[in-house]
Structure formats: structure tokens, C-alpha cells
Amino acid sequence: NAGVMQNPRHLVRRRGQEARLRCSPMKGHSHVYWYRQLPEEGLKFMVYLQKENIIDESGMPKERFSAEFPKEGPSILRIQQVVRGDSAAYFCASSGTVTDTQYFGPGTRLTVL
């Protein structure tokens, strides 16, 4: 499967715990984007990363959220001290160049109890 991979597909956390969401881009893609889809809302941009660099994090909440895309391995979206309002579907997309079409993964559905 050469598509964008995300894991886990479903994640349940209690309030105050940490959530780690992983994204492996399509083969050959070095641009990764994270989007969040809240219940009954559209997808909203969170952050754009290239290998080892955060290019734009204008859509990231200022606190508790962080993202990385190391030289080796998947991109990670980390949410510390989760709250119920963090419950959402988190999608990762990747592209080959900055102007190429983005291809989306299947998403991680985070539920905070």
C-alpha cells in the first residue's frame, strides 16, 4: 500500500493523558500536513511540516499541541493533557512538492473520555 498511513485508526484517552498520532507519508513525499475535523465541522488546517522543519503551524492551538517530522520515521502529532474538546478526527496528508496535490490518510479518531 503506497498511500498515506496513519495509526492508530482509533484512540481513546482519558482527560489529562497524552495522545500520539502517527503519519507515514506516501513514498517519495516529504511534505506533511495535519488537519482536524471536529464533529459536524469541516477540516481545518493545523500544521505543515517538511523533514525536520515546521513550516507553518498557524492552525495549531498554542498550548498542549506539538508536531514533528524527523529525518527518519513518521510524522507525529502530540497532544498533551487531552481534554474532551480534543475529541475529533485527525487527518494527515502528504505531497511530493509544495504545490502538488495533497493525498490524505484514513485518519485517527481520538475520543477523550
Next chain:
Amino acid sequence: TQLLEQSPQFLSIQEGENLTVYCNSSSVFSSLQWYRQEPGEGPVLLVTVVTGGEVKKLKRLTFQFGDARKDSSLHITAAQPGDTGLYLCAGAGTGFQKLVFGTGTRLLVSP
């Protein structure tokens, strides 16, 4: 802030009918994509349009990008139950592709 409004929000039709979904903005986009999203899955790309006035056809689906690159439409001919899903338009500005998504149109095609 760039916004994309889609209409209608919901559409329930019978198999064989035609329909059009609209995606409108006051902002200019360098390109516009249409995606379809099934429940529990990620958006799947249908088409990318980049030139004002461009028309692209994908079997029974016809996509048009407005001359001013501020709006787009998706027309489905002879809809089938397999067309059921959430249709999303997404615009990209100049530079890197920080996609701005539309509000979505939920389509239900009944046999």
C-alpha cells in the same frame, strides 16, 4: 480569512437524477480540489482544477472552475447510490498548499 461556502449542505435525491453542488468564495485560489469522504475514512481526491474557466470531466462528474478562480461547481449526471457521500471542495492559495476546506455537501442517492 479565506472561506469556502458550499451549497446545498444536504441533498437527498433518487437514482438517475442530476445534481449540482456549488463552492463559493470571495477569495481567489491558485487551485481548487474536490474530494469525496466516506464515513470513517479520509477525503479521497476526485479532481484538481487550476485554470480559470477550466472544465474537467470524470465519467458522470463534471467540474468547473470559475473564470475568476473564486468559485467552482460539481455536476453529477444520472446519480447512482454509489455516489452517496460527503463532497468537499478545498482551495489552495499561492505558495504552499495550506488547504482551506469548504463546509461540505452531504449527498444521499436512494435506489
